[in-house]
Amino acid sequence: MRLINLTFKIYIFFCFLTLIVLGLVNTPVSAQSAKKQDARPNILVIYIDDLHHEKFGFKGDPIIQTPNIDALAEEGITFQNAFAVTAICITSRGNFMTGQYAARTGIYFDGFEKLTQKQAETSFPYLLNEAGYYTGYVGKWHLGPVPEGMFDNDQSFEGQGQFWSEEEKPGVGTHLTDRLGDQAVQMINEAPKDQPFVITVGFKATHVQDGFHPIEPYPASPSTAVLYDTDEMPAPPHSDPEFFRNQPELIRNSLGRKRWEYRLGPPESLNFQRSIRRYYRLVTGIDNQLGKMMKALQQSGRLENTIVVFTADQGMYLGARGLAGKWFGHETSIRIPLIIHDPRLPISKQGAPRDAMVLMTDFHPTILDWGGLHASEEVQGRSLVPILEGDTPENWRTEFFYEHHSFPDQIPRSEGVRTENFKYLRYIDSQPLFEELYDLNADPTEGVNLAENPAYSELLDEMRLKWQQWKEKVR
Structure with a gap:
C-alpha cells in the first residue's frame, strides 16, 4: 500500500510539473525576469x-584637434x-524632424515658424515614443x-541660447x-535600462553668438581657450577681393557680406585669424563632449547596442567667396558632415x-527604420540602412532640389538642382535673372560660373528644366 501511495504521489508531482512547463499553472516570478528585454538599438x-x-x-585638416570625432569616423561609416x-537653422531642423522639404511643411524662417502638433505627430521622436522608445x-x-x-525627457531650449548666461x-x-x-x-545614464532610447543632442556650437557678445562671435570654453593661438589659419577658397567684386550686387549687398565685414574680414586680418581660431575651439569643445558621451555609453554597458549619429544642420562659408553665414546653395554652405557608428554591423x-548622395x-x-517602423508616404527622404550595409539601391537618387526663401530683404531667395556632376542655382527674385551653373568635377569649389558661357547653353536649358520639375515635385 505504501508503495502504491508513493507511486501515486510521484505521478501527481510529474503531472503538476508538466502543467507548469505547459504554462497552465501560474507560478510567482519576479517582474524583472518576466519582462522581455527589448533588443532594438538605442x-x-x-x-x-x-x-x-x-x-x-x-x-x-592639419590644425584642428578632433580625436573623438576622428575615432568615430574610423570605426563608423562616413558619408562623403x-x-x-x-541651409538655415529652423528650416533644416524641420527637414530633419519630418523628413520633408520646407515646400511641403511650410517651415521657413520668415515668421519664425514652429513645428505644429500635427507635424510633431509624424516626427521620428513622437512615432518612436508611441512604439515604446x-x-x-x-x-x-x-x-x-x-x-x-x-x-519623455525634454532638456531643450528655444531660440539661439547663450554660450554664457547674461549673469555670467x-x-x-x-x-x-x-x-x-x-x-x-x-540623460544617457538615467534612461530606463529595459527600454531602448532615442536621444538627440542639439549643440548651439558652432553657431555664432548673436547679440550678447557681438565682438566675440565664437566664445569658447576654458578647456579650449588657449588652443590654436599660434596657428596661422589658411585663406578659404575664393576669398580674394577680385572674386567678390565680380559677384552680382545681390550677393555683394547680402547679409552674408555684411556679417563678413565685422565677424571675419580678409584672411590676413587679425579679426579673421582670431575668429577662425575660436571657431576651431568650439569644434574641439564639441569633440570633448562626444568623448564624454561615448564613455558614458561604455560605462553603462550600452555602447554595443547604440547607434551614434554625428551630423550638422548645414555648413558654413567661414570667409569662402567673401561671405559669412550660410544660406546660398554653394557646396561649403550645404554640405554637412555625417558619421554613423553602428556597432551591430559586421x-x-x-x-x-x-x-551615395544623402539628404x-x-x-x-x-531612424524609424532602426526602430522597426516604416515612414509614411508623405516623407520625402529615404532610409540609409541599405547603404550602411553596403548595398546602394539601384534607384537611389542622383540629384536633389535646393531651396532657401527666408529673409528675402537681406538674403536673395534661391532655388536650384544639384546632380552628381553639375549644379544650377537660380535667384528667383533677381531682375535681371541671375543664375549660376558649375561643373563640379572640373571645379569643385565653384569658382567659374558657366551660366553665360555659350558652350554650356544646352546644359543650362537642361538644368532649368530639372529645376521646374523639381519645384513641383517637392510640394
Whole structure:
C-alpha cells in the first residue's frame, strides 16, 4: 500500500510539473525576469549647428584637434556626399524632424515658424515614443514650443541660447557646450535600462553668438581657450577681393557680406585669424563632449547596442567667396558632415566611406527604420540602412532640389538642382535673372560660373528644366 501511495504521489508531482512547463499553472516570478528585454538599438544623434564639413582631423585638416570625432569616423561609416536641402537653422531642423522639404511643411524662417502638433505627430521622436522608445532631447531646439508627446525627457531650449548666461562673464561659470554635454551624459545614464532610447543632442556650437557678445562671435570654453593661438589659419577658397567684386550686387549687398565685414574680414586680418581660431575651439569643445558621451555609453554597458549619429544642420562659408553665414546653395554652405557608428554591423562593413548622395530628409526614415517602423508616404527622404550595409539601391537618387526663401530683404531667395556632376542655382527674385551653373568635377569649389558661357547653353536649358520639375515635385 505504501508503495502504491508513493507511486501515486510521484505521478501527481510529474503531472503538476508538466502543467507548469505547459504554462497552465501560474507560478510567482519576479517582474524583472518576466519582462522581455527589448533588443532594438538605442539611438544617439549629435546634431551640430553651422559645422563646416571639413574641419576635422580625419578630413585632413592639419590644425584642428578632433580625436573623438576622428575615432568615430574610423570605426563608423562616413558619408562623403551628405547635404542640407535648405541651409538655415529652423528650416533644416524641420527637414530633419519630418523628413520633408520646407515646400511641403511650410517651415521657413520668415515668421519664425514652429513645428505644429500635427507635424510633431509624424516626427521620428513622437512615432518612436508611441512604439515604446524612451525619447529625449538636449539643447537647441529652434522649432517653437516643443509639442506634446515628443519627449519623455525634454532638456531643450528655444531660440539661439547663450554660450554664457547674461549673469555670467565670459570664462566664468560653465560654458553652454559643456553644460549640454553634461546633460546628455545624465540623460544617457538615467534612461530606463529595459527600454531602448532615442536621444538627440542639439549643440548651439558652432553657431555664432548673436547679440550678447557681438565682438566675440565664437566664445569658447576654458578647456579650449588657449588652443590654436599660434596657428596661422589658411585663406578659404575664393576669398580674394577680385572674386567678390565680380559677384552680382545681390550677393555683394547680402547679409552674408555684411556679417563678413565685422565677424571675419580678409584672411590676413587679425579679426579673421582670431575668429577662425575660436571657431576651431568650439569644434574641439564639441569633440570633448562626444568623448564624454561615448564613455558614458561604455560605462553603462550600452555602447554595443547604440547607434551614434554625428551630423550638422548645414555648413558654413567661414570667409569662402567673401561671405559669412550660410544660406546660398554653394557646396561649403550645404554640405554637412555625417558619421554613423553602428556597432551591430559586421567588422568588414565598418570604417568605410559611402559615396551615395544623402539628404537631411533621410534622417527621419532612417531612424524609424532602426526602430522597426516604416515612414509614411508623405516623407520625402529615404532610409540609409541599405547603404550602411553596403548595398546602394539601384534607384537611389542622383540629384536633389535646393531651396532657401527666408529673409528675402537681406538674403536673395534661391532655388536650384544639384546632380552628381553639375549644379544650377537660380535667384528667383533677381531682375535681371541671375543664375549660376558649375561643373563640379572640373571645379569643385565653384569658382567659374558657366551660366553665360555659350558652350554650356544646352546644359543650362537642361538644368532649368530639372529645376521646374523639381519645384513641383517637392510640394
